[in-house]
Amino acid sequence: MERTDLNFLRRTLIEIDPSLEGCEEDxxxxxxxxxxxxxxxxxxxxRLADITECLREFVSTISRRMIQAGxxxxxxxxxxxxxxxxxxxxxxxxxxxxxIAQGLVTWRWIEDEGAYxxxxxxxxxxxxx
Numbered sequence: 001m002e003r004t005d006l007n008f009l010r011r012t013l014i015e016i017d018p019s020l021e022g023c024e025e026d027x028x029x030x031x032x033x034x035x036x037x038x039x040x041x042x043x044x045x046x047r048l049a050d051i052t053e054c055l056r057e058f059v060s061t062i063s064r065r066m067i068q069a070g071x072x073x074x075x076x077x078x079x080x081x082x083x084x085x086x087x088x089x090x091x092x093x094x095x096x097x098x099x100i101a102q103g104l105v106t107w108r109w110i111e112d113e114g115a116y117x118x119x120x121x122x123x124x125x126x127x128x129x
Contacts, residue, residue, distance in 0.1 A: 005051055009036055016091050030054050031101045032094065034062050039079050043072045062101040069100050069107055081116075 013032055014020050023029045033052050041047050045063050049056040066072035071079075082093045096118050099105040107116045 005037075006053060009033055009052070012036060016089060016094065028098060028102070030058065031062060032098045034059055035066075035079075035094065035097055035101060038066075038072070038077045039082075043067075043074065043077050061103075065101050065103055066097075071097060071100065071107075 010024060010033065013029065013036055020026075020029055020032075030052070034048055034054060037048050037051050041051055043063060043066070045056060045059050048054070048063075049059045052059070063072060066077070067074070071077065079097075082089055082097070084090050096105065096107075099118070100107060103121060105118045105120055107118045109115075110117050
């Protein structure tokens with residue numbers, strides 16, 4: 001069952017971004033795969049590592065960064081900003097969150113604007129991959 005889930009997640013990710021065909025071993029692909037899996041399966045590091053076949057340490061680093069950004073909690077994930085409507089995904093929003101998961105950007109609430117904004121991180125991030 002989980003192998004079927006992994007294949008479905010990979011096909012879905014390639015459907016979102018066809019340029020990813022053949023890049024399944026790339027760190028960005030794996031990071032996006034973990035985020036996409038979390039949308040359906042929640043933020044459990046062990047569960048996500050099992051489903052995506054990514055190393056637990058890799059998934060744990062993603063989880064820590066997503067929790068720091070306020071996009072995940074120990075029990076839930078926030079992906080609403082990925083969607084323009086119930087069935088229309090905004091690929092750029094997913095990829096911005098991939099950058100957060102990789103430690104390259106963060107997002108913060110800007111009170112004056114009443115919105116979140118993405119910012120490059122000050123420190124050089126360790127690229128996952």
